[in-house]
Amino acid sequence: FYQNLxxxxxxxxxxxxxxxxxxxxxxxxxxxxxxxxIDLEKRxxxxxxxxxxxxxxxxxxxxxxxxxxxxxxxxxKIIVEQMPEKVISVKLKENNEKIAILLGHIIGNRHxxxxxxxxxxxxxxxxxxELEIFQRLFKxxxxxxxxxxxxxxxxxxxxxxxxxx
Numbered sequence: 001f002y003q004n005l006x007x008x009x010x011x012x013x014x015x016x017x018x019x020x021x022x023x024x025x026x027x028x029x030x031x032x033x034x035x036x037x038i039d040l041e042k043r044x045x046x047x048x049x050x051x052x053x054x055x056x057x058x059x060x061x062x063x064x065x066x067x068x069x070x071x072x073x074x075x076x077k078i079i080v081e082q083m084p085e086k087v088i089s090v091k092l093k094e095n096n097e098k099i100a101i102l103l104g105h106i107i108g109n110r111h112x113x114x115x116x117x118x119x120x121x122x123x124x125x126x127x128x129x130e131l132e133i134f135q136r137l138f139k140x141x142x143x144x145x146x147x148x149x150x151x152x153x154x155x156x157x158x159x160x161x162x163x164x165x
Contacts, residue, residue, distance in 0.1 A: 001149050008054065009046075009054040009055065009056050009108055010053060010055045010056070010060065010070045010072065010073060010076055010078075011055075011056050011075075012055055012056065012058070012059075012072065012078075013025075013057075013058050013059060013060075014058045014063075014071075014125055015059075015063065015065070015069045015070070015071055016069075016070040016072065016077070017069070017070045018066060018068045018069050018070065018073060019051070019068045019070065019079065020067070020068040021068070025070055025079050026073075028117070029077075029079045030070070030077045030078060030079040031049040031050060031051045031053055031072075031076060031077070031079070032049060032050040032078070032079055032081050033047075033049050033050075033055065033071070033072055033078050033079070033080050033081065033084055033163075034081050034082075035047065035065070035080060035081070035082060035083065035131045036082070036083050036085070037082055037085060037124070037154055039062060040065045040066065040067075042057075042081060043057075043058070043059040043061060043063065043064070045057040049078055050086065050155060051135075053076060053078070055071075055078065057076075059070070065080050066080070066082075067080065067082035067153060067155060068080065068081075076160065082153045082154075082155075083153070084151045084152050084153050084154075085124055085151065085152075085153075085154050086124065086126070086127075086128070086149055086150075086151055086152055087115075087123060087124050087125065087149070087150055087151070087152060087154050088122070088123055088125055088130065088131060088147060088149055088150075089120045089121070089122050089146075089147070089148055089149075090103060090107075090120060090121045090134075090138075090145055090146070090147055091119060091120045091121075091145065091146045092119070092138060092144060092145055093143075093144055093146060094144070094147060096144060099144045099145070100143050101126070102115065102140070102141055103121070103138070103141060103145065106137050106138060106141075107123060110123075112124065113154075113156035113157070114156065114157055115154060115155055115157050117159065120164070122152075122154060123154075124147070124154050125149070128149055131147060131148075131149055134147060162165050
């Protein structure tokens, strides 16, 4: 019985390019693989695209998927789209080196990956209740900063390779 079972799965073992890094790639008519940031870290993965195409990903150990990557084969091209996630954004109300250093120290002690965007520091959270935790952690500098929860595609700063705990 199982010998006659046909599985139509596309096997992926390399990345063809990235639409954000190569202007020659255009994303029209591509299927989409919508994936979490955590799954982007995995080198072996099985998922379905937005059109239901079953794909098996098996990348070498030095390769990681990124938002905007193009994967697939000669018949099917798939664009990797990272899912938005909850982040806390922290913005200094005014330029203050002392506050900026303390802010970096407090966030760094939490071992969170960070992104820097539009003069804000962003870091991922799991639950909205974490905002209260960070408000308490920042109690000494809370008057100098603006904190809020946002939902966006979180792209960690590449120079800080932090593994979340």
